[in-house]
Amino acid sequence: MSDTIELVDKLLADLKNIGGVEACIAASRDGLLIRATMEKEQLMDSLSAMSATMLGAAETAITQAEKGVPNRVIVESEHGKLVVVGAGSKALLIVLAAPNAGLGLILLELEKSAKKLKDILT
Amino acid sequence: MVETGIPKLDDFLDGGIPKGKSLVYYIQPGVEGEIFGMQTIHSTLKSGGTAIFVVSSTIPDIVKGQFKEYGWDIDPYKDKLFFVDSYNPLIGAPSNEKYVVQKPDNINDFNKIILDIIKETPPGTIVFGSLSTIMDLCGEKETIEAVKTWNKMAMVHDHVMVYNFTAWPYSRETLELIQGDLFNAVISIGGIAERVIFGQYFGVLKSDWAEITKKSMLFRVLRPGGVKLFIPKILVTGPFDAGKSTFVHALSTRAISVDRLGTTIAMDHGHVDYKGFSADIFGTPGQERFDPIIKLLSGESMGVFLVVDSTNPADFVRAKHMLEITKSYGLPYVVVANKQDSSGALKPEEIRNQFNLPQDVPVVPVVAKDKIGVFEAFEILIDKITGGA
Numbered sequence: 487m488s489d490t491i492e493l494v495d496k497l498l499a500d501l502k503n504i505g506g507v508e509a510c511i512a513a514s515r516d517g518l519l520i521r522a523t524m525e526k527e528q529l530m531d532s533l534s535a536m537s538a539t540m541l542g543a544a545e546t547a548i549t550q551a552e553k554g555v556p557n558r559v560i561v562e563s564e565h566g567k568l569v570v571v572g573a574g575s576k577a578l579l580i581v582l583a584a585p586n587a588g589l590g591l592i593l594l595e596l597e598k599s600a601k602k603l604k605d606i607l608t
Numbered sequence: 609m610v611e612t613g614i615p616k617l618d619d620f621l622d623g624g625i626p627k628g629k630s631l632v633y634y635i636q637p638g639v640e641g642e643i644f645g646m647q648t649i650h651s652t653l654k655s656g657g658t659a660i661f662v663v664s665s666t667i668p669d670i671v672k673g674q675f676k677e678y679g680w681d682i683d684p685y686k687d688k689l690f691f692v693d694s695y696n697p698l699i700g701a702p703s704n705e706k707y708v709v710q711k712p713d714n715i716n717d718f719n720k721i722i723l724d725i726i727k728e729t730p731p732g733t734i735v736f737g738s739l740s741t742i743m744d745l746c747g748e749k750e751t752i753e754a755v756k757t758w759n760k761m762a763m764v765h766d767h768v769m770v771y772n773f774t775a776w777p778y779s780r781e782t783l784e785l786i787q788g789d790l791f792n793a794v795i796s797i798g799g800i801a802e803r804v805i806f807g808q809y810f811g812v813l814k815s816d817w818a819e820i821t822k823k824s825m826l827f828r829v830l831r832p833g834g835v836k837l838f839i840p841k842i843l844v845t846g847p848f849d850a851g852k853s854t855f856v857h858a859l860s861t862r863a864i865s866v867d868r869l870g871t872t873i874a875m876d877h878g879h880v881d882y883k884g885f886s887a888d889i890f891g892t893p894g895q896e897r898f899d900p901i902i903k904l905l906s907g908e909s910m911g912v913f914l915v916v917d918s919t920n921p922a923d924f925v926r927a928k929h930m931l932e933i934t935k936s937y938g939l940p941y942v943v944v945a946n947k948q949d950s951s952g953a954l955k956p957e958e959i960r961n962q963f964n965l966p967q968d969v970p971v972v973p974v975v976a977k978d979k980i981g982v983f984e985a986f987e988i989l990i991d992k993i994t995g996g997a
């Protein structure tokens with residue numbers, strides 16, 4: 487067990503090292519916090535729940551419109567960005583980034599990390 | 609009897625640790641287990657007992673700081689709590705504690721001090737902050753022999769002996785003894801990464817005074833707060849307008865909802881801290897158009913509140929259907945008979961009949977908007993989830 491947790495922590499720490507990334511969370515598809523780079527457990531708990539809801543709703547919406555499955559959900563505001571990507575059928579990854587962070591590199595790395603997370607959890 | 613102070617564990621142990629008995633917290637490396645011994649010290653002090661804490665892996669001042677972090681004020685207990693310092697001598701620093709083990713790598717030095725304490729102090733709780741550290745310094749065989757003597761002497765002198773032990777890769781013989789014959793009770797503390805539940809649990813591996821329960825409890829360590837039982841997900845579901853969001857907010861220490869035009873369109877999420885439990889609450893929307901999302905989000909629940917509007921039996925069919933969508937059959941669930949303050953509200957027993965509910969499904973009368981009955985409902989569900997007292 488500690489091995490799996492270590493691997494997830496490493497993956498999140500690497501992701502967090504990318505410029506502009508402020509926090510990363512691994513959560514389950516049904517909204518439970520797995521691990522996060524930030525200590526604020528309460529905030530992480532509700533972020534996990536809400537991000538799973540957003541991705542779930544996006545998935546339902548776009549498949550019902552027969553437009554395939556969503557690659558990611560991106561939320562942009564004046565004060566920051568939130569990106570949610572699926573990581574296999576069980577998990578998802580959430581990144582909180584600074585408002586001026588470039589999404590190009592972040593999205594690229596996020597895809598790679600999502601694949602890794604999927605493998606770690608299977 | 610000394611209570612361990614760990615929620616639920618005292619129930620499992622028929623009330624706590626009887627005088628003269630020994631107990632080991634057998635901790636998997638990497639798990640936050642050392643707090644268990646500290647929580648038992650705090651519990652001893654709170655109930656007026658005397659406690660001795662043998663500190664081996666850090667200086668006593670740091671341990672005192674940790675008590676503060678957990679929110680346990682030890683200042684009022686200056687004449688009830690004593691430290692055995694076996695760390696400062698190791699690093700060549702002076703010690704201010706009443707008992708000091710001058711040669712912490714020599715078991716005879718420990719022996720002399722511990723036996724003195726056992727013989728000369730009134731019956732109390734003696735907690736070893738880290739038996740594994742003593743073992744590392746003094747040797748496995750030597751330490752085990754000493755522990756045998758301490759436990760015997762403590763039995764005669766009516767002390768309660770508690771050990772934190774981290775199960776590093778010691779010899780098989782040592783680990784088997786520790787899980788087996790050396791102590792009257794063994795509490796195993798470990799971690800799990802099962803599906804998506806990453807957490808820590810404890811369970812009773814052995815106890816020679818209480819019948820052992822096979823159940824393990826998930827826990828979290830809160831600062832302040834200490835060891836709290838952790839329920840990662842409780843689902844709140846039920847028809848539109850039944851009072852689900854109101855219920856989640858009434859129960860939660862803090863909660864958020866995604867509402868538009870007065871109704872929940874995504875979910876409610878709340879966190880409850882109550883009587884040693886720490887639980888996360890997920891509330892679903894009620895209308896059928898949200899069913900696909902409800903399905904997605906209700907996985908991994910450990911229990912369910914089914915909220916119904918007691919004045920609106922027409923909705924009971926939908927309520928039952930929601931148990932199906934959330935795959936809640938088979939999980940412990942409690943029916944929350946809400947809006948008991950409204951005229952025409954059906955009584956819980958009438959609801960049971962209309963619903964055709966089995967007798968073992970509790971129907972709890974609630975007025976969510978006035979927080980009446982919500983914690984009763986919570987306690988009943990928690991009891992069902994944790995397998996009763």
Ligand SMILES: Nc1nc2c(ncn2[C@@H]2O[C@H](COP(=O)(O)OP(=O)(O)O)[C@@H](O)[C@H]2O)c(=O)[nH]1
Nearest residue numbers: 848849850851852853854946947950975976977
């Ligand atoms: N009379 C009464 N009304 C309540 C009670 N609990 C909730 N309500 C009301 O019922 C309505 C629906 O509540 P809400 O929590 O949004 O229901 P939800 O759709 O199940 O989330 C609101 O107008 C609440 O004020 C209660 O205990 N008694």
Ligand SMILES: [Mg+2]
Nearest residue numbers: 852853871872
């Ligand atoms: Mg609602």
